Amino acid sequence: MPNHQYVEFHILQTVPPANLNRDDQGNPKEAFYGGVRRSRVSSQAWKRATRIEFDKDLPKEERSTRTKQIAKQLAGRLKTRTKLDTEQANRLAGALLAPLGITGGRRDGDTAYLLYYGYGQLDAIVDLVADQVEQLTGLDDEALRETAEGLEVADKLKRGHPMGVALFGRMVADISGLNVDAAAQVAHALSTHQAVQESDYYTAVDDANEKGETGAGMIGRIGFNSATLYRYAAVGMHQLAENLGSGAAAVDAVGQFARAFALSMPTGHITSFAHRTRPSLVVVTVRDDQPVNLVSAFERPVPTNTDAGIAAASADRLADEYQRSVRQWGDEPVYTAVSHAFDDGKGALAAAFGANLAFQELVAGLDKVVSRAWKQA
Structure with missing residues (x-):
């Protein structure tokens, strides 16, 4: 080799x-x-x-995506797997991702930058909590945060990279441990x-023009x-x-x-x-x-x-x-x-x-x- x-x-x-x-x-x-x-x-x-x-x-679980909406996507997978309602899924997804320290974006739930990861990696995060969602969602915010910090969420994003992330890499400015060359x-x-x-x-004709009516509906370059x-x-x-x-x-x-x-x-x-x-x-x-x-x-x-x-x-x-x-x-x-x-x-x-x-x-x-x-x- x-x-x-x-x-x-x-x-x-x-x-x-x-x-x-x-x-x-x-x-x-x-x-x-x-x-x-x-x-x-x-x-x-x-x-x-x-x-x-x-x-x-590729099979869906081997695909990757680049988005600011990792929390939304994780919540969607939690809902599908565990039948949580939207509010509970969003709360649990936010708690799971909070220990990563990813800078938040302007919109609630968004990250400040595009994050590139595999769908299989999200599924691995869901695997961590799928059999204990009732206990987790029953905790108050502070207890849920402390419990989430003890889970290996970051490790799931550091391993098991799909081909796309392995090829094109990932840059996370404020969390060097998530970077992939x-x-x-x-x-x-x-x-x-x-x-x-x-x-x-170019011009576009207005198809509803009356007979004899002239002029373009729009003009552009x-x-x-x-x-x-x-x-x-x-x-x-x-x-x-x-x-x-x-x-x-x-x-x-x-x-x-x-x-x-x-x-x-x-x-x-x-x-x-x-x-x-x-x-x-x-x-x-x-x-x-x-x-x-x-x-x-x-x-x-x-x-x-x-x-x-x-x-x-x-x-x-x-x-x-x-x-x-x-x-x-x-x-x-x-x-x-x-x-x-x-x-x-x-x-x-x-x-x-x-x-x-x-x-x-x-x-x-x-x-x-x-x-x-x-x-x-």
Whole structure:
């Protein structure tokens, strides 16, 4: 078992006119890179899309959520399990969470910040009291508080992390013991070329207008752009195994992450643009040294007038940068695989990353490689 191992994902994905991730003005986010403006999708936006995609096929008890409403959710589970009424469930939930010392929010029962945890962890807290709710709810406030302090509520949030929390981590500023170091690093997605922001002026007709009545029912504007994006993420298998307490669980989680990261899509203004696409290229690498973001392939922006198309030219750039990096630093990964939708006439992609695989074959190959190192850990 290596001391450190990183699974990397390099993705090229072309998105049509869209506003995936807006700034404070409502326009698509941008970044200045390589001397020109690029389209940008923040890591936070794509991580959330990945989390949603990741959780949708998991059993409910293995899913996770990020919310200020942990007390409300715990009370709901207490009601379901023990048949307490709403007032009793809210009182007991508040008492159970009070010893954690989580800063309260503006609304009664809310926390001051979003807390990321698993539904299974809430169920474990309910397990602590499920068979004694009558005794607990019969106590006065002071006695209930003292009893709750003797329960291992914090321990239930420190252990048994779902895959989502193990991958994306948890930061609790005022309770360091609840922090979970993220196993996944996700870069801001960046266009491989200069991107131009445009504006859509639109109107909506009032369908109930009388015949001959003119004028729009509403008028608006929305910013958009289109881009071929380079997306990058790295998962530290060592950290993932530590967070989950099992190498076998880490192997399963990284395979789930591979699918979720590749298939996820931020949904900003999606009903207006229907912008969901599939990646044109997915490269997976496994390294025993350190993760390497290959965005430097696009520091010189890909020309937008290339005959081959921006996506194909970007794929060739990525292949060249990968081979150049390996030659320069001698840091060839222990495993490399690619799944792409290009006609690799010059063989650049095959020379850099190997034979073109169906995506499921790529994930299966990744599973075999990480299983050898981590299955028994």
